[in-house]
Structure formats: structure tokens, C-alpha cells
Amino acid sequence: MPEIAIAERAGVGADGHPRPTEDHVVVLDNAVLVLDGATSSEPSQPPGGWYAERLARRLAEDLHVAPEADLTEVLTSAIAALTAEHRLQPQRSPSSTVAAVRWLEDRVDALVLADSPVVGFGGFGVDVVSDDRLARLRRRGMLQTGADVRRRRNAHDGFWVAEADPGAAAHSVRRSWPRADVEAVLLASDGVSIGVDQYELFDWREVLAVSRADGPDAVLAAVRTAEKQDPDGERWPRPKRHDDQALVVVDFESGVIQGLP
Template identity: 55%
Template sequence: MSPRIEVAERPGVGLDGAVRPSEDVVVVLPRAVVLLDGATSFDPDLPSGGWYAARLAGELAGRLAGYPDTDLADLLAAAIKTVARGHDLVPGRSPSSTVALLRWTDTEVEGLVLADSPIVVFTAAGPSVLADTRIATLPRGAGYRDRLSTGAGYGENHLVALRKAVRTTSRRRNVEGGFWVAEADPDAAHQAVRATWPRAEVRTVLMASDGVTCGVDTYGVFPDWPAVHDLVTSKGPEAVLDVVRAAEQSDPDGKRWPRPKPHDDQALVVLKFG
């Protein structure tokens, strides 16, 4: 029996504070789900992270459907390579995206995560969080977060500080000791975090972009993932997005929770295996 799948998505705002199309991408296939979170670009000469995520998702969908037994990291590497070659993307100077892949057979469920879009699997023993935390552990100096925490708010000076922070972080992208993300280097795929679970033990799976996970990891409006699961069960996935967005609306200047934008894109996928 196939799992019952629900998807909740909501766009955030751009760096100028205006609503624009979401850069999160979700693709649901008969035996797999793809969730990508395109990184917001600060370079007007580059395509957007959403543009990249959409094209990578298309390549992944075709490969997952056509090669259901191929290793997930190999599929991701091939997809990254095809997008990079097809659009002349250069490692270190190209748009990028997180990756969360879930695939299942009659006997097992497997997940792959690259950068900060986790997969949470609930079994009788409780939640198992498949997460790539390398970007969260990078050292952070004074910068836009310090400005926001003092009440400086969003505006042109915030963008200046944010661009500086992004330049610093970009130097640690897809290098040893830094963090790994889908961009133009296929080798990044083999740095992903992986896990497999017996299908008979899996009850529910949550997949989320960081516009949702911040409700657990940063804002604390959910004490843990079981609390998210409880709300999904009682009111549906849109209710989770509502709670996170309400927290952000209570902190419009980013003083309590310094963050790049007042509202990030949100994507949450719920798979109920029974």
C-alpha cells in the first residue's frame, strides 16, 4: 500500500521584503519524494536558487522514476552534473540548493539529506532525525545577526551586512571542513547524510525546508518533532506553517530571532505509511 502524502507550501519574501515565488520545490513520485530549497542569490548575474532547484528537481524526478534501483547519491550526482553542463554552471560561482530525498520499496524506506532540509522518521520507538548539521556548526562572527538583535531591523544596511556574511559562508561551500550542498560539483552528492529504515517499522515521515524547521530549531514554538507530528495529526500540515509564520509576525524586525529575511519559504511534506 502506498503512503498517504500531504504537501503544504507557502512563499516567503525576497531580500527586499516583497512577496515573490517560493524557491522551495517539492516533487511527489509513486515511490519517492524530492524536496529542494534553493538558496536565495545575491548576484543579479546568476540565476536564482529557485531556478536551479526547479531544474535539479526535474533531473532527479526523471532518474528516480527511470532508475529505481540506482544508489541515491549516484542519482543526485548525475542530476547535478547534467544541470551544470547544460547551463554552463561553474563550481563556487553558481546557484545552489539543499536536497532531501525519500524513496521506498515494499521492504525499506531510505533517505538522503544534503544541507539543511531534514527528514524525520517516526517509528514505534519515536522520531529519528536525518539531518545534515554542518552548515549550522560553521563559526559565525559579528554581522547581520548582531545588528538585528540590537533592533536595527531590515533595510539597506541589513543587506550590506547579509551580503558580507554570504560571501564568507560561500567560501566554505563544498570544501572539506565546510558544508556541502547541491551546486555545480557532482562530488557533493557523495557527502550527503544517509539512513535506511525497515518499512514495516515506519509510521510517519516529515520532510521540511528550513522555513519550517526553524520552528523547532530556532524559535522553539515547537519543543520537539513529536509536537510537530501531533499538530500535523490533529490539524494538518498547514497548521504547522501557520504557527511558524505567526512567530515571525510577532518579531517583524528580527530582534528576537535574527534571520536573513522576515519570512522564509516554507515546505512541509507528510507521508503516512500507517
Template identity: 55%
Template sequence: MPEITTAERAGVGLDGKPRPTEDRIVVLPNAVVLLDGATSPTPRERDGGWHSRALADELRSLRGDLADELAQAIGRLAAKHGLTPGDAPSSTVAMVRWTDDTVDALVLADSPVVVFGERAEVLADDRLRNLRGKVDRITDWRNRDGGFWVAEADPRAAHQAVRRSWRRDEVRAVLMATDGVSCGVDDYGLFADWQTVLDITFAKGPEAVLDAIREAEAADPERVRWRRSKVHDDQALAVLRFVPENAGNPRDPW
């Protein structure tokens, strides 16, 4: 099993007030699942935070094809709670699963997975990001061709995910992040690249990455430098380190 460290921090709501995080990290014996519930613009009992918690509870065993496993979990959740496609809360999903031979990853919506071997490879689903600023109501384009796909109440979304597999001996480390963390690379430019983020997690721990992002956002409270819906988004970061049995210094990332 790889060495796994995580960091999570709640952001604020659209009204700027503190509220529980809508991100989730689930560590399984053979996998890590990361989810980011979509913040609802209006109060509702079953919001994105509820969805990410409930879907996480359905993802407690990942033995088969990852898309099939996710589709079944979405279907079970919808059936249990009577969720209707197009009128239900939703979550992004990132999965990383390992065996003795392979490392498999799945990304649905904007929670990227970064795999480090000879170089960093970013597995990202950019469909939601590419729609921003181009359409009036992004939710009208949810789970439809030409739009973006996310875990909601339609199991078909799972098979629209971005997927990739690597030989296990090719993988040295993996980062999994919600957009409250990936913004530090993709939007703010706080870190030169994902390798820099990984180096910080090895040197200071994953909390240091979250600290740097929060500090930058606090210096831009009016959201002028970086346009965003909330001053602080929820943050979740998982770091998986695949340490060879014959590794020398256990604190040396390579």
C-alpha cells in the same frame, strides 16, 4: 504507496518584498524530493529558485543509489547550462524513497528528514548551521572539506550527504521540511519536538504548522527575538504516512 500530504508557502526576499518561492516538493511514484534554493544576495537570472526548479526536473526517477542519482542529476544540470562550481546557484536536497522492504533517506544541507517509528529520528546535515557565526563569508566554505556541502555544480557533493535506511515495517511516518519550517522546532521553540509537529499535521493538516510559524514571525517583524535574514522564509513541508494494510482507524496516526 504512503499517504502523502504537503504544504508550501512563499516567503519574502532579502528586501522584504514578496517573490516566488524557491522551495520545491516533487512527489514521485516511489519517492518524495524536497529542495530549497539558496536566496541570492544580488539579482541574477539563475538564482536559487531557478536552481531548485531545474534540479527538480532532473530528479524524476529514483531507482538506483540515492547519492548516485543526485550526483548524476547535478552533473546533467551543470552540463546543460554551463554551470561552474563555485559560481553557480545552489539548493539543499532531501530525499525519501520507499520499496516494499526499506525506506531510504538522504539529506544535503539544512532540510531535515524526521522518521517516526518507536521514536522520532532526525536525519540532519548540521554543517552549514555549525558554520554560522564562525566564518565571515559562508559561501567561501561551500562544497569544500571543513565547510558544508550543497547541490550546486559539483556532483561530488551528493556523496557528502547524510544518509540512512530503515526497514519499511519500522516506519510509521516521515516529515520532510525546509528550514522555513524546521526553524519552528530548532530556533523558535514553538513546538516542543518533532512529535508535536507530526501530531499537528494529523489533527489539523500541515498548513497549520506553517500558520503557527508565520504568526510567530509576524509578531517579531524587526527580527529581534529571532535573528534571521528575512522576516518570512519560504516554507515547504511534506508528510508521509505509512499505513499498514490492517490498520484500524485510518485517521489514527498510530
């Protein structure tokens, strides 16, 4: 069992007021999941945190039963089950990113759907497993309105995310590394990865180094400090001052779980 260190902080809503985090972290015997929920624009639908929590629970149950199952197939099945159980409708339902890491005797597998990256460190260097389709669309100004997001969600000219379309799982970004080559793996929600990708506070090697030296919450604190220095988003335009944050460090050098309640 690797050492697993976890840090989480709630962000604020679009209105700037505190609210419960919509990020969810699950630790299994041989896997870690990070999900970041997004609320539908339909006011009658439950929030993104509701969806992320239930999808995380279903994924955990399925991986507990079949710990070596194909990750894409597990995700497909979980989305389908949740969609049927709650009668969710494509383009009108809450959604969630998915980042998963699973270790077996011979390899470490990673899966990413939407913008919660996984970063592997080892004999292969630094391997960032990321899905940048959302970021590319934002840079091109193609997600200006709620209608834009709905039109491009789970569409071939758009981006893919866990929602009410099980076929989205097939568009996940996957990676497998020989277990003997893996030193550590990070999983992050975009409230953390923004510190690397947009704020450029550190690179991923530095994120790992800070996490090992001071704990992963030190990384979250650095991102929050930068955001407090840019409260109105003038330097770094963003939809809300502070997003939810989740960072998990899976370190294959020892075996203590830190940060769990």
C-alpha cells in the same frame, strides 16, 4: 502507497517584498523530494528557484527510470547533468538543498544535503536526519559575508549543497529504516524546521501530531505567527522576516494524497 500531505507557503525576499517560492516539492510513485533553492551572489546567474526546479525535475526523471537506484548516485548524476547543460561554475552558481525519501518493499531510505531535514517516526523512535554544518558555521560567525559563503560552500571546512560540484552528493547524510518499522516521515525546508530548531515552538513529535490533526499548513501558520510577533528579528535573528516554507508528511497508515493541485 502511503498518505502524503503537503503544505507550502512563499516567503519574502531579502528586500522584504513577496516573491515566488524557491522551494520545490515532487511526489513520485515511491519517493518524495523537497528542494530549497538559494540564489547566487552573482547577479548574472539565475535565481535559486530556477536551479531547484530543474534539479528536482532531473531527479524525478532519473528516479522514475530507476526507482531503486542508489540515492547518492542519482543525485551525483543529476548535479553533473545540470552543471554541464547550463555550464554552471562552482562558487558562482545558484544552489539548492535536497531532502529525499524513497520507500521500497523492505525499507525506507532518506537522504539530506544541506539544511532541509527528514524526520522518521516508528519503532526506532524519532530519528532526525539533518545536516547541521551550515548551522554550526553560522553559530560560529563564519558566514558573515557573501565571500564567506562562497569560500566555505562545498569545501571540507565548510558545508555541502547541490550546486555545480557533483561531488557534493557524496557528503549527503543518509539513513535507511526497515519499512515495517516506519510509521511516518516528514520532509521540511528550513522555513519550517526553524520552528523546531530555533523558535522552539514544538518538537518533531508535535509537528507530526499537529499535521495529522489539523493538516501540515497549521504548522506553517504557527511559524508565521511567531515571526509576525518578532518582525524585526530581535528575538530570533534571521536574514529575512519570512522564509519559504514546505512541509511534507508521508504517513504509512493510509493512501490518499492531500494538498496537491
